[in-house]
Amino acid sequence: MDAVLALAGILGALAVGVVSPGPSFVLVARTSVAVSRRAGLASAVGMGLGGVLFGGLALAGLHAILSQVSWLYAGLKLAGGAYLVWLAVRIWRGASEPLSMGEGGIPREAGTGRAFSFALMTQVSNPKTAIVYGSVFAALLPPDPPGWLFLALPPLIFLLETGWYAAVALAFSAGRPRAAYLRWKSRIDRVAAGVIGALGLRLVLDAARPS
Template sequence: MSASLALFGILGALLVGAVSPGPSFVLVSRIAAKFSRMDGLSAAAGMGLGGAIFATLALLGLTAILTQVEGLYLALRVFGGLYLVYLGIRTWRGASDPIDIPDSTTVPPASTLRSFAIGLVTQLSNPKTAVVYASIFAALLPPSAPLWLLLVLPPLVFTLEASWYAIVALAFSAQGPRSVYLRSKSWIDRVAGSVIGALGARLISETFLSRN
């Protein structure tokens, strides 16, 4: 397989994974609808950076170490699960809190920075994503990949992940979806919190079950 075909194959496989519904989609859509377009785009950028970090780790072979050192991998899975459960509980508990949606898309820098950090930590809190990246790279990356391919992969992964979640953020920060969210905030937040928390609990349970 040529380097160009490998590049398109890797990006295509990662795009399929990115668009699959999961905690990242729920989180970005909720941030965009609840706060502002800039908050949603900041969270999308955080997701993109997390993807680029996973791509870099996969290229360096560190994810292979992660899967071989069982204790470290299990600990990271439990940490990721606990973080998702924490996010789910916070979302559920704040479901009935009233919110003020700003009319302008301009928000204080601290707010966008916080949204960026939440997106980044959410992406990095799932070690299964690291294994997916490592598996795709191992399957599709040529054994003697040219230097240009290794250099362009992380920024292209960032662009792919951030672009998809930016589309999600733009869609859910539009007036229509935002109005729906405001009218039904309580039950939407409870559903979102339940989904995120359930995914975290499932990650933890799978971790302990895999040890038996």
């Protein structure tokens, strides 16, 4: 019974972090409204797999390693921040470019494979997420967790992350959000680029700050 309560507490704590706005939310929302519902759902799957990766690494003890090896954590933050800044620059540069429309008014841009890879890279670009996962597990896992708990956590994390971002994709890929995006594309893209770029710069500055 204690393990079941621990599992519920872990999923509840992780859910709070998942629904908090960040670069992952911005990317899935923009992909869904700018490309297609299918691409948005592919992004959601990428986010889910990224969450499983972080969850698995946290269970394997990455949190303890990053806490002890400061230069490794700084290096991961620098690499992740640089990726987010690059992604922001890419979005900003394409903000003024019109979309090529296909059948049914669906924009022709990135395919599902590309949307998936961008989402996965965005999800894993923030090593602070590994710290969050590690901290939640350290605080809420029982001292001697049963084996089934380790087996249950990865698929449940996948369902949690993918489910939330799939809901985001479905909401933003509806007709009205897409029409509003097409009308205000340059402004929306630049806001998205600004949010992602600011988060990336924050990671880079954190990495450069003396510990």
